[in-house]
Structures are given as structure tokens and as C-alpha cells.
Amino acid sequence: MDTPLSRRTILAAGAGAAAGLSLPGVAARAGGHPPVTVRFRLNARVLDGGEQVTSITLDTSRLGPIDPAGLSTGTFGVHAKATSPIPIAPGDAIYSEYDLDRTVTAVRLDRHGDIVLELSHGEGQLGGGTLGYIAGRGRNVRLDLVYTITQLAPIVLRDHRSITISRFVQGRLSDPEVDAFSYHVSRSGMKYRLYSPAHGGRGRRPLIVWLHGGGEGASLPDNYYDNETTLRANRGALGFATPQAQRIFSGAYVVAPQSTSYWIEDGPRFAPLIREIVRELAHRYPVDRDRIYVAGCSNGGYMSMEMTTVYPDLFAASVPICGVVQSLEPGGPRLITDAELRRISTPTWLVTSRDDTTVPPGPNTLHAHDLIPGSLLTLYDHVVWNGYQFPGHWSWIYVARNDPSIGGTHIWQWMARQRR
Template sequence: MRTPITRRTLLVSGATAGAAALLGVPAASADGREHREAVVTPLAEVLDGGEQVTSLAISSPALHRADRSSLAVSTFAVHVTATNPLSGEIAYEQDRVVTAASWTRRGAVALELEHGWGVDGGGTLQYMGAHGRNVVLDLDYAITQVEPLRGRGGGGAVVLDSFRQGRLSDPEVDAFAHHATASGLNYRLFSPVGGGGRDGAALVVWLHGGGEGGLLTGGYDYYDNEAQLRANRGALGFATPEAQDVFGGAYVLAPQATSAWMQDGDGFAPLVLEAIEEVVAAHRIDRSRIHVVGCSNGGYMSLKLVAEYPETFASSVPICCGIGARDGSGGYFVSDDELAAMTTPTWLVASADDTTLDPEDNTVYAHERIDGSIMSLYDDVTWDGNTFPGHWSWIYVARNDPHHDGASIWEWMATTKR
């Protein structure tokens, strides 16, 4: 039986020599021990360009004795080594820039790290181009206390001798519970607060891109139920307070393909439907408000599901989708007849500069054949001052940017029923 690989617990890390010895100061201790261990928790966020470790929390009973005014940006130094768990190769190794240092309400040290689009050394995933997969990295954070903290009331210097790394924390990702269907398809599920109204809550099904599936070929046995949430904000956007307010509460289902949806659309369609049915059976969900949204491979799969199960979905949002070669010679295909027969309300999204799946051959082509469909075709993918690859138009949907006839895409979905 396959054992799923997860990276929810990271490697243990620590200084090779005691910080007190390195700083040349005695480590005073209220309990008489010189050894001062701290737990380091990497805190991550899924940004528009993918998940990054954006800060660290350092906690230790010893810190309760520290004079808070003595903490500075230069007190601690941070070094990270990221290793690909499949190849064993180091993806990156470098110092992280500490941009701010502060105290939490619980008396831990919070170190803000430089992060954002174009900043190296923060990513939690590596794209293995030869296999077309994103793999969650093993991250080893080494912390060095460069300067001692003053003790309160003139007490001895507070120095942490060793650091033990804790579990990676990303509150948005962690809010999605881990599940697998009876057939073994992984999925993550976000559950709303409250029941979502008299008839139950809406259900948004997020279908990931090709890079977020499992890798069960080439001698690998990797199926982690993580990458579909960590690679981009596609699923997470619908779990934000803003989206939940628009929908009046919505479950968000994010299944994970064992490979890529495009590799076996006929085989994956009933497996995704099984996941939907299991979630609907277990929760109070309004069957008239089940929405399917997908990007790239998932954009194809959203169309495939609508073609296979035309009475299931209230709306379909294919983003930068693929529909296959028109002669059906490729590994995936949505026929002209299937497109013309679609009656599920459809809103297609893409960027004109997409070089991965040509928008004219895919998004525009589908739009012209799906009666009554809406299309948002952007010039490029620019958000918050950053310009991303043209294929990444899912950013716009995750940020509720597309609008039509005065309604945002979330509002349109939320008010559309089957």
C-alpha cells in the first residue's frame, strides 16, 4: 500500500556550538541550567507567486527574562537550506534577510524575513521541470544569536544555546483538513463557519494545475496532498473572509490528481465526482450551488466535468484552460460538440500573453462555442505592482478581479444556481 509523503513536519535544526560560548558571555538562568533551547517555528504565507516562509517565531522560557527593548534586527541571524526530498539535491542554501524583529503577545521573538516576488530563498516548493511537478521542500532553518539580550532588572544576559525547528505553520493552508476518498483520491477541505443558510452552504471545487499533482512514475512514490494549496492562491482565495462573506459561507474542496488531469480526463472525472459526493453526503451543502473552478490542467478538467456531468454544477470557471488539439490527437480533448452542448453558466479567464496554453486556441475558442459564456481576457498578469508569467491568470480569480455587468466573478458565482 502506498504511504503518502507529507512535509508537514520539517527537519530539526540548531547551532553546532552554544551561543553563549560564541558570544563569550555567561548564560544566566532562572532554573540554574546553562543550556537554553528555543523552538523555531517557520511561518509561511501563500503569495501570488507561491508559498514562502515570511517570518520565524522563536520561543523559549528563557526569553521571559529578557528586556524587550534590547531586541534588534541584528540580534539573530538566519540561514536556510532547502532540500528536494525526491532527488536529495539542495534546491537552495543561503542567508535570509531579517527585516524586522518584535515580540509576540506570548513573549516569543518574531523575525520578519525579506520575501515577495523575485526574492530568493523563501519558497517552500521546487518545480521539477523534467517531471512537471511542484515538490514541497525539506527546509532546515539554522538560527544564530549574534547579540545577547539584556536581562530584566539588571539580570544576566539572555542567550539561547540551541534551536529546535518546529512544524511549518501556514494558517490558511492548515485550515483545509486532509482527506482521501474511498478510491484513494487525495483532497483538502475547508469548512465554513455556520451552515450557509436554510438550504446549506455552497461548495466550490478547485482543480489545480499540472504541477500540483502526484508523481508516481520514474521510481517516485510522491502523493502529498499539499502542493494544490501551496503553489498558488487558487483554492485559498475562496476561503478568505472576503469570499466567505460573498458566498454566505462556502465549503472549498481541493482534490489532488495522482498525476495530471490532462493525462486521463476520462479516468479522473468520476474520481472527482466521488470526492464531491462524499463531501456533500457528509456536510450540509446546497446541491444547487456547486461550482467548479480550475486553472490550466484544472481549467481543462472543469470543462471535462461539465461535459460529463451537465446537471451537477451551478457554474464553471475555466482559467487559462486547455481544450486539446481539434483533431483529437492529443492526450486530452473537449470536442466542439461538447462545448456547444454546455448549458452550465461559464466564465472563462485568461491572459493574452499566455505562452503555455495559447488563449486564442483554447480560451477564446471555447468562449465562441459555449453559448452565453463570459470571457475576461487580460493583456498580461500584473498584480500589486508585479508582473507574472502570462499563464498565471488564476491570480485574478483568486483576488476576485474579473468583473462583468457590474458583478465580480465571486458575486456572479455566489448568485448563480443550477
């Protein structure tokens, strides 16, 4: 028996919030049964170009056994709105906000009996991202997401009854890779995320320190300091937490500190704060102090080199990616002097791309390679992955995929072999 209710639901909720409104006049299903309310979660995944919502899971298992043959891409409609969590100043702009319908590419039942709506997504595709870039701040922020679900056709159960949901309630944003990193704040107040390797085995574990780019620090003067964008903007830290990397490093801790501004703003001041986090982790967890590695991109590439000049005996290896060396001001002093580069004794593998127009390789990565004793270099022509060409500055994508290799040895294997 078909007992439909209103097919339109109106949702009012921010990212991770849970709130919903029914249409006026929808009080109960036919036959006196109460309205059907279903919660849903947003499922996200960090692509090389940043995190996107890739599917939605509706909590429908409690409705009864659903006939999957009755589900199609036309059963539900999805509208998404993404807005900045902080005010945008007059004359400023934020990129990647959106207010649009998202395409449902497939509908299926998961093993719990919940309905999963697969959404169109991909590199360079507008309308699925979880981050927005504020131009005047030079920062990524986690967007407030509001998803509205519209049921367009009844759900058919195996007993031939059909159900129309009266209200959808938005739940959390779920990204298993990001969620695997726990939240922490150091004694000095620097936020960081930590991945802990799976239990099992004996002995101490390596520690990999990932230092983010300029867009993932705090946004001042808004005091936006979220401990989120460091993991959601790219796969830099996540790559080292993948099963492949964990096998290569025999289980490693991965820590991603978040700067309170730009690393290049005052590297010598930030260096002790990062060292404090390393010290805390080495004291709290079974960290092998002879296998602590540092890697970072852009601002973080600079900071990776800066850390090895300030603490020459701390790291077993350093991987600066498209790192900044020259001054950002024409004619200004270098951020890292030639004398400091020549004194770096930490094994160093530098990575960049020839078409990087943000941090030109010549006066930065190539210059550092010429001066750092024994350093290795991987120089790409372009940044292309899975057939998609990214901006030339994004060479961290290659490191996150363990692509750089020299003489048959890939960069993760090289790192894992280094000892302090």
C-alpha cells in the first residue's frame, strides 16, 4: 500500500550540525503513523586537489528491508550550499563557495541496509569541496555545508509497502582518513593532528612530521585556527598514513602541526614550537628518536629546511617540497642564507616542478640543492596525476603518492632507510 507524505524536505544545518524542518501541514503518514524522519551523514574523501563530499548515507536500515531494485538515481535529489564560516571583508573574495544541485550518479544499499547516494565528483569539479580559499587572507577555511535532500519517488520495501520520508536531518561529515588523526594542542598552544599506527609488534616506531603550506595556517585577524585544513586541503599528511606507507615505515606516527600564521613569517620562532611537539610525542609514545623525519610543502618546504638548520641532529631525513628560500620581497634577504644551506647535514631529498610559478624552482629548490651537501633532487616538468594536470606548484602530490624515485628507490623507501 502506498502511503506517501510530502516529497520535499527543508534542512537548516551547518557542517556537522543536525537540524531539520518539515513542510507545514505534514503531520503523519496515512493510517495515523507518525512522520518518518531519517538522519544522514556526508561522506568525504581527500582528493589530490582537496577534500570533496563524494556520497551521502541515509540512515534507512530501521525502516525495514528495502528492495534495492526499487532504487534509482531518480529516487532522491540533492542540493548543496557551502558558505564561509567567517565574514568576508568588503573587497575580499572567497573561492569555492557554491549553491547548486549535485548529481546523483548511483544509489545502493550498504551492508547495514542504509541507502547510499553516490555523487558526481572529481578533480577540478565545482560543488563538492569542503574548503574555501579566502583570497585576502591567503587561507583555506572549512566551509559550512548545508545539504537538502528531496525524495522524488517512494522507497519500496521487500514486503511491497512503500515509504516516503517526511524529514531528513543532516549529521556529521565523515572522512575516515581524516578522522583517523586525533586532535591535540601542545603546551605552548600550537594545534596539531596525530595519526597513531595500528597496535601490534614490538619496538619503537618512526615519527613523520608533516608541515603544511601557507593556505593551511591560522587566518588572522579572524582568529580562525581550526586544526582541520592541514589534513583536508591535500594528501600531504594523509599519504604517510596510508596502508602502503605504513608498511614501508613498519608503522609510523604522523603528526601535522598547524601554524598560527605562515611558517615563513617567523621560522626561527616556530622551530622550537614544532620541536616541543616532537619532544612531547617522543615522551608520550614509543617513538624511535633515530627515525624522526620531516617533510613539508611550500611554506612547509621552507620550514622543513629551517628545522634542519636549527636542529641539525634531530631528523633522520628531510623532504622539502617546492620550498621557499629566496625573500618574498624583491631584493630582500634570503629566508635561509647560503651559509645555513651549506651547513645542513640532514639527508635531504628536494622535490619541485619546472612550471611552478608560485615558488619558482631556480632561486629556491634548485638553489638549495646546489648548496645542501649530498642532497637529492626530483625535478618534474608538470604536475599530472591520473591524467589531470594540476598547477605547477602542487608537486607535493607526487610525494603523497610515493612517486619520486632515483636509481629505482622511491622517496618513502629512501626515508625509511635513513637513521639519525
